[in-house]
Amino acid sequence: MHGYLPRRAEAALQRALSRAPAAVILGPRQCGKSTLARHILAPLDAVYLDLQDRTDRARLTEPEIFLEHHRAGLVCLDEIQLLPEFFSALRSEIDRDRRPGRFLILGSASRDLIRQANETLAGRVAQLELTPFLLTEVATRTDWKTLWVRGGFPDSLMARDERDSVDWRQDFIRTFLERDIPALGLDLPLPLMERLWRLLAHYQGQTVNYSKLAGVMDLSVPTLKRYLGVLEQTYMVRLLAPFDANLKKRLVRSPKIYLRDSGVLHALLEIVDFDHLLAHPQVGESWEGFVIEQLLAVMPRWRPAFLRTGNGAEVDLVMERGQERLIFEIKLSKAPQPSRGFHTLVAELQADAATVIAPVDTPYEWRRGIWVMDLAAAIDRWGEA
Known part of the structure; x- marks a missing residue:
């Protein structure tokens, strides 16, 4: 490959x-x-x-x-x-x-x-x-499980075995910190940047509490935001914006944070293979970030956000383009059960379509207007040519 x-x-x-x-x-x-x-x-x-x-x-x-x-x-x-x-x-x-x-x-x-x-x-x-490899680009050469575990960087995905793949990603992390950041003219303390990057792996899929995160890192909030900005500008981290809507509900206003490549995330969490990943407490957040990156890459003209209300009702991904609005829920289950809050928000947001993405074998309609399908089917339906 x-x-x-x-x-x-x-x-x-x-x-x-x-x-x-x-x-x-x-x-x-x-x-x-x-x-x-x-x-x-x-x-x-x-x-x-x-x-x-x-x-x-x-x-x-x-x-x-x-x-x-x-x-x-x-x-x-x-x-x-x-x-x-x-x-x-x-x-x-x-x-x-x-x-x-x-x-x-x-x-x-x-x-x-x-x-x-x-x-x-x-x-x-x-x-x-240009993103790392997408599922649609390598579907004839590997499966979604391998892509999820190893991530989309070519040398990681194409490695001979899991050990070689992990070694490549560890080298990538080390080189990024030791060479790439200084090459950009950024005078940042590398041990601190590495510690932050590893800490962010444990915050995958969570809303950002800048004060709490800065306290853990013993940094000021402005300094923390500067370091996050470096990781964001170099395509390592995504800050997913909260949805801005007048729903007469109290909404979470902080962004969610994701490490953009699932393979890099797994290397930072010391996850080696698929079995290890399934047993990890952050497997759901890893799957969520993986699916979001795949969707955003094939829907570049859509504006992404997430929505969470004060009482915990949530939509993982809201995509808007002009007057169109799509809603996605992401579940790691063969028999996904969206929450009642999700169903309520679908109605309140008046979405043009609502999709639950899960590793199911066959797409089916869960409730009227809400379809359940796997990632490949969702990309085939919503992805741009």
């Missing part, structure tokens, strides 16, 4: 290059951005620069000269967050020649990179987010 490329990602990148002078691929490190880029570049007159390589970075010492020399072909810049000052030269070059498909830009940090691109490349760039 090494080098395997999902057609969906390849097609999306081809479309982006055909409509804009520059395409930006964002996503966590080691998720396959470089592999995808090299595959696209192979048949083209293109130059690839890895900005982690000092020799490649040196070629951009005089960026105007370099860009003029390669104006006829496609230029790919990998790990652009390491050279953010290059965006101004890139804007000037694009304005000289705005034909589509001139630049392919890869980055492993989201917010700062997007800010730079929006400030200097507005109207010139098409942005894509």
